[in-house]
Amino acid sequence: xxxxxxxxxxxxxxxxxxxxxxxxxxxxxxxxxxxxxxxxxxxxxxxxxxxxxxxxxxxxxxxxxxxxxxxxxxxxxxxxxxxxxxxxxxxxxxxxxxxxxxxxxxxxxxxxxxxxxxxxxxxxxxxxxxxxxxxxxxxxxxxxxxxxxxxxxxxxxxxxxxxxxxxxxxxxxxxxxxxxxxxxxxxxxxxxxxxxxxxxxxxxxxxxxxxxxxxxxxxxxxxxxxxxxxxxxxxxxxxxxxxxxxxxxxxxxxxxxxxxxxxxxxxxxxxxxxxxxxxxxxxx
Numbered sequence: 001x002x003x004x005x006x007x008x009x010x011x012x013x014x015x016x017x018x019x020x021x022x023x024x025x026x027x028x029x030x031x032x033x034x035x036x037x038x039x040x041x042x043x044x045x046x047x048x049x050x051x052x053x054x055x056x057x058x059x060x061x062x063x064x065x066x067x068x069x070x071x072x073x074x075x076x077x078x079x080x081x082x083x084x085x086x087x088x089x090x091x092x093x094x095x096x097x098x099x100x101x102x103x104x105x106x107x108x109x110x111x112x113x114x115x116x117x118x119x120x121x122x123x124x125x126x127x128x129x130x131x132x133x134x135x136x137x138x139x140x141x142x143x144x145x146x147x148x149x150x151x152x153x154x155x156x157x158x159x160x161x162x163x164x165x166x167x168x169x170x171x172x173x174x175x176x177x178x179x180x181x182x183x184x185x186x187x188x189x190x191x192x193x194x195x196x197x198x199x200x201x202x203x204x205x206x207x208x209x210x211x212x213x214x215x216x217x218x219x220x221x222x223x224x225x226x227x228x229x230x231x232x233x234x235x236x237x238x239x240x241x242x243x244x245x246x247x248x249x250x251x252x253x254x255x256x257x258x259x260x261x262x263x264x265x266x267x268x269x270x271x272x273x274x275x276x277x278x279x280x281x282x283x284x
Contacts, residue, residue: 003147003148003150003151003246004144004147004148004151004244004245004246004247005245005246005247006245007245010245010247012043014239014241015043015044015047015098016047017238017239018044018098018127018238018239018263018265019044019047019048021236021237021238021239021265022125022127022236022238022265022267022281023051023280025279025280025281025283026051026277026280026281028050028051029050029051029052029053030051030052030277030280031051031052031053031093031094031123031277032052032053032054032093033052033053033054033056033091033092033093033094034048034051034052034054034055034056034092034093034094034095034096035055035056035057035058035087035091035092035094035095035096035117036048036055036056036057036058036095036096036097037058037059037078037080037095037096037097037100037110037114038058038059038060038080038097038098038099038100039057039058039059039064039065039068039075040059040064040065040068041064041065041067041068042057042065042067042068042069042070042073042075044098045057045068045070045073045075046070046073048096049070049072049073051094052093052094054074055072055073055074056073056074056075056076056092057070057073057074057075057076058075058076058077058078058080058086059075059077059078060077060078060079060080060184060185061184062077065077080097080100080104080110080113081104081105081106081109081110081113082109082113083110083113083114083116083117084113084116084117087117088117089116089117090117090118090119090120090122091117091119092117092118092119092122093118093119093121093122093123093277094122094123094124094125094277095114095117095118095122095123095124095125096124096125096126097125097126097127098126098127099127099128099129099263100126101126101128101221101224102128102129102203102204102205102206102212102215102216103182103183103184103185103204103205104185104205105185105186105205107224108224108227108228111224111225111227111228111230112228112229114228114230115228115229115230115270118270120270120273121269121270121273121274121275121276121277122269122270122275122277123267123268123269123275123277123278123281124230124267124268124269125265125266125267125268125281126221126265126266126268127238127263127264127265127266128216128221128263128264128266129203129216129262129263130216130218130261130262130263130264131213131216131217132240132260132261132262133216133241133243133262133263134203134209134212134213134216135213136242136243136262137200137203137243138199138200138209140242140243140244140246141198141199141200141244142197142198144242144244144246145197147246182203182204183204183205185205186205189201203243218235218264221264221266222266225266225268226271229270229271230268230269230270230271231268231269231270231271231272231273232266232267232268233267233268233269233275233278233281233282234265234266234267234278234281234282235264235265235266235267236264236265236267236281237256237259237261237263237264237265238261238262238263238264238265239252239256239261239262239263240252240253240255240256240260240261240262241262241263242262243262267281
C-alpha cells in the first residue's frame with residue numbers, strides 16, 4: 001500500500017505548478033536572456049525555456065546537473081553566491097530561482113550578485129517556503145515516518161521499489177529535508193536515530209526549527225531584497241505542498257482556495273526601476 005506519491009513525479013508536478021502560477025500572465029518568449037539558479041536535474045529549466053529566447057540554467061552540484069538534458073538550454077556549474085565570477089553586469093532580463101535562497105549561507109551576497117547581473121529594467125523572481133510550509137514540515141514528519149514504515153512492511157514489491165528510489169535519490173528521505181544535497185555548503189547534522197524519527201532536520205541552513213520559522217517570514221525576505229538594492233513589486237502565492245510527497249490533492253486545493261500557500265514567489269526589480277515586465281506579475 002503506497003501512501004506517498006512517487007517522489008520524482010510529485011516534485012515535478014510541484015515545479016510545474018510553481019511556474020504556472022508565477023508566469024500565468026506571461027506570453028511565450030517574453031524575456032530575451034534569462035538565468036536560473038539551482039537547476040537541479042534541469043526539469044524546471046525545460047518549463048522556463050518557454051518564456052525566454054535564451055536560458056542559462058545553473059547549479060552548484062555538478063553531479064546533479066549532469067542529469068539535465070534540454071537542448072535549448074545552456075547548463076553550467078555556478079555558485080549562486082559568486083555570480084560575478086561567471087557573468088557580466090546587466091546580462092539578464094530575468095533571474096529565477098526556486099527553493100534556493102534558504103539553502104545559501106549568505107543569501108544577501110547572492111541577491112547583490114543578482115542585482116549586478118540583472119539589466120536595469122530586468123525582473124528577478126525567487127520562490128521560497130513560507131512559515132505555513134515550515135509548520136507542515138514539522139507537524140507531518142512523524143506521519144511521514146509512520147507511513148513510510150507501513151509502506152515498507154506491507155508490500156515486499158513496494159519495499160524494493162522504495163529502496164531503488166532511495167538509491168537513485170528520488171525518495172523524499174534523500175531529496176527532501178533529510179538529504180545532504182539541499183545544503184551542500186553546510187555540514188550535515190549528526191543526530192541520533194531517535195531524534196531523526198521524532199523530528200526532521202531544518203530544511204535550509206538555519207540551526208533550529210525556531211530560527212527557520214522566523215527566517216521564512218515574508219518581512220525578512222523583503223528586507224534582504226532591499227539590502228541588495230532590489231524592490232519587491234509583487235509577492236505571489238504558490239501551491240500548497242507538504243514536502244513529504246503526500247498526495248491529498250483535493251485537500252491541498254481546498255487549502256489554496258482558503259488562502260494558504262506553502263511557497264511565495266517574490267518578484268523584484270532594481271531599486272527605483274520601472275520594468276516593462278512588471279505588469280505580467282501584477283495581475284495585469
